[in-house]
Amino acid sequence: MTTLGVWIAALLTLCILSFLYKDNPFYKFAEHLFVGVSAGYVVALTYHNTLIPNLFVPLLKQGDYILIIPLILGIMMLLRLFPKVGWISRWPLAFIVGVTAGFWLITYLQSNGLVQIRETLRPFNSLGNIVIAIGVLTGLTYFFFSKEHKGVFGKTAKVGIWFLMVTFGASFGYTVMARISLLIGRMHFLLSDWLGLIK
Amino acid sequence: MNQRRAVFLLFLSIAFFFGISTAAQQNAPPAPPTEVKAFDNPNDAGGGITITWNKSADDGQGENDVLGYEILRSTTSGSGYQKVASVLAGEESYTDGENVEDKVPYYYVVRATDAEFFSDSAETLPAVAKPQWFNTNRISMLVAVLLFSGLVLLFISWAKGGRELYIRPIAGLAAVDEAIGRATEMGKPVLFIPGIMDMDNMQTLAGITILRRVAQKAAEYGAPLLVPTSRSLVMTTAQEAVKEAYLDAGRPDAYDPDRIRYLTDNQFGYAAGVDGIMVREKPAAIFYMGCFYAESLILAETGHSVGAIQIAGTAMPAQLPFFVTACDYTLIGEELFAGSAYLSREPRLLGSLKGQDFGKAIFMLIIVVGIILESFGIHFLDQWLATG
Numbered sequence: 001m002t003t004l005g006v007w008i009a010a011l012l013t014l015c016i017l018s019f020l021y022k023d024n025p026f027y028k029f030a031e032h033l034f035v036g037v038s039a040g041y042v043v044a045l046t047y048h049n050t051l052i053p054n055l056f057v058p059l060l061k062q063g064d065y066i067l068i069i070p071l072i073l074g075i076m077m078l079l080r081l082f083p084k085v086g087w088i089s090r091w092p093l094a095f096i097v098g099v100t101a102g103f104w105l106i107t108y109l110q111s112n113g114l115v116q117i118r119e120t121l122r123p124f125n126s127l128g129n130i131v132i133a134i135g136v137l138t139g140l141t142y143f144f145f146s147k148e149h150k151g152v153f154g155k156t157a158k159v160g161i162w163f164l165m166v167t168f169g170a171s172f173g174y175t176v177m178a179r180i181s182l183l184i185g186r187m188h189f190l191l192s193d194w195l196g197l198i199k
Numbered sequence: 200m201n202q203r204r205a206v207f208l209l210f211l212s213i214a215f216f217f218g219i220s221t222a223a224q225q226n227a228p229p230a231p232p233t234e235v236k237a238f239d240n241p242n243d244a245g246g247g248i249t250i251t252w253n254k255s256a257d258d259g260q261g262e263n264d265v266l267g268y269e270i271l272r273s274t275t276s277g278s279g280y281q282k283v284a285s286v287l288a289g290e291e292s293y294t295d296g297e298n299v300e301d302k303v304p305y306y307y308v309v310r311a312t313d314a315e316f317f318s319d320s321a322e323t324l325p326a327v328a329k330p331q332w333f334n335t336n337r338i339s340m341l342v343a344v345l346l347f348s349g350l351v352l353l354f355i356s357w358a359k360g361g362r363e364l365y366i367r368p369i370a371g372l373a374a375v376d377e378a379i380g381r382a383t384e385m386g387k388p389v390l391f392i393p394g395i396m397d398m399d400n401m402q403t404l405a406g407i408t409i410l411r412r413v414a415q416k417a418a419e420y421g422a423p424l425l426v427p428t429s430r431s432l433v434m435t436t437a438q439e440a441v442k443e444a445y446l447d448a449g450r451p452d453a454y455d456p457d458r459i460r461y462l463t464d465n466q467f468g469y470a471a472g473v474d475g476i477m478v479r480e481k482p483a484a485i486f487y488m489g490c491f492y493a494e495s496l497i498l499a500e501t502g503h504s505v506g507a508i509q510i511a512g513t514a515m516p517a518q519l520p521f522f523v524t525a526c527d528y529t530l531i532g533e534e535l536f537a538g539s540a541y542l543s544r545e546p547r548l549l550g551s552l553k554g555q556d557f558g559k560a561i562f563m564l565i566i567v568v569g570i571i572l573e574s575f576g577i578h579f580l581d582q583w584l585a586t587g
Contacts, residue, residue: 016471023475023478023479034463035462035465038463039462039465042464096398097436099399101401106340106344121569121570121572133566144559145367164531172520175521
């Protein structure tokens with residue numbers, strides 16, 4: 001990275017970190033720059049990495065005419081810029097929502113349903129297997145919405161939420177450690193690449 | 200002395216004979232694979248032929264010097280064979296998917312190889328690849344889809360017929376009205392964040408459904424609603440949902456499309472932008488409903504610092520701990536999906552939720568029965584659930 005680049009990156013990092021004190025003009029400047037530059041970057045990236053290789057080249061140069069359908073859907077989406085025909089944009093939206101729901105039905109049923117069930121079918125020959133079975137069954141009880149959590153059912157659901165909370169606790173600690181390493185990386189950039197205080 | 204010499208010569212002769220014999224055996228080609236068969240690979244979309252064989256008599260036994268097998272293929276019987284693959288010794292099958300065209304007959308020969316020699320099996324009968332309409336490995340999936348769909352359709356028809364379907368109270372959702380009411384009383388806006396993923400994510404879809412209900416309540420109460428989005432398509436969908444909600448609430452004049460705005464696709468650019476909105480607009484109620492990643496804690500902590508009542512809902516296991524820590528209420532996993540039904544009380548959503556509930560009950564039953572069977576060494580259910 002050039003010296004100018006390091007200085008810009010370091011000053012922008014400090015501008016963002018100044019938010020820890022309170023909202024201020026430096027943070028506002030960095031925030032607006034970040035949002036604007038990243039939005040513009042995404043436009044260019046979408047054009048070069050999505051539209052050209054996935055639509056224009058196959059359609060115009062390779063004669064893949066089936067791609068006329070997504071092209072038309074895309075144009076229909078843009079029609080919402082014109083209030084009189086804006087209603088047409090609901091059609092591609094409906095298409096996307098419908099296809100998404102249908103596509104994920106099988107995937108979720110497999111990964112969140114059948115595979116999970118199969119992994120739980122373990123013989124009761126070790127403490128680990130027993131804990132897994134209890135955790136899964138009580139957890140599922142918690143996510144049963146047709147019956148109020150009262151009596152034995154409520155107590156079973158409570159055991160399920162305890163399992164969830166223990167899992168969340170472990171996940172929390174693990175993720176916080178990952179975030180600390182991100183902070184260390186940024187501090188290292190400031191103290192080493194920018195100020196040269198540590199080698 | 201002559202006797203000793205004769206015994207010595209005899210001994211030498213015997214040793215020489217066995218030496219020659221062993222060397223001859225070691226220099227012999229390996230026994231060829233037998234029972235070689237080629238047939239269309241089952242349960243695929245075509246373009247695959249499976250070849251099976253019995254191992255060479257010198258693979259793992261006999262001379263035990265077979266290093267592997269070569270799969271030779273030809274479109275003409277008896278000639279034109281070319282190697283398409285190699286497999287290690289001990290293998291007894293191979294699925295050929297290397298430029299195999301459907302409806303073309305292929306002949307195969309399996310060649311056993313050792314360090315120096317090889318021996319070919321007999322040629323197989325011609326095998327033709329073709330696609331199958333039905334994947335028999337996925338019968339359990341078909342049963343599950345039919346069961347779930349049937350249950351959902353049944354409960355939807357019951358709900359439409361006016362039958363009362365009970366859904367237990369969900370704490371986070373019961374607080375939605377309270378949060379919007381608080382914002383109205385304080386004269387501050389409501390901020391709704393539909394996650395950072397696009398419309399092809401189920402959590403975003405669930406978030407938008409909840410947004411519709413939140414928007415309707417905000418319109419009824421007259422509280423301004425802000426919806427910054429990270430995807431252009433989500434912005435478009437959210438605008439549609441909010442517009443319809445304002446219409447339903449009888450306040451189409453209060454709908455302002457500029458309040459549902461796109462910031463950026465960039466994860467942390469979006470987080471910085473939303474943080475800025477929070478500290479400047481100081482919303483009294485913040486909803487996080489959708490798919491979140493590392494920005495979750497940044498957003499939730501900033502929301503907490505401005506004193507907003509916060510309700511979150513996501514199915515991202517790694518982010519749930521942060522929302523549980525920093526928000527007043529959190530919808531965990533499937534509660535997010537149940538939320539839309541609970542809030543709207545719409546027959547289709549209620550029926551769908553009920554159907555899923557009964558599906559879960561069946562899953563629990565299968566787990567209990569499966570564990571008992573596995574404990575007695577019966578693996579039928581485990582094998583049936585393998586979807587291949």
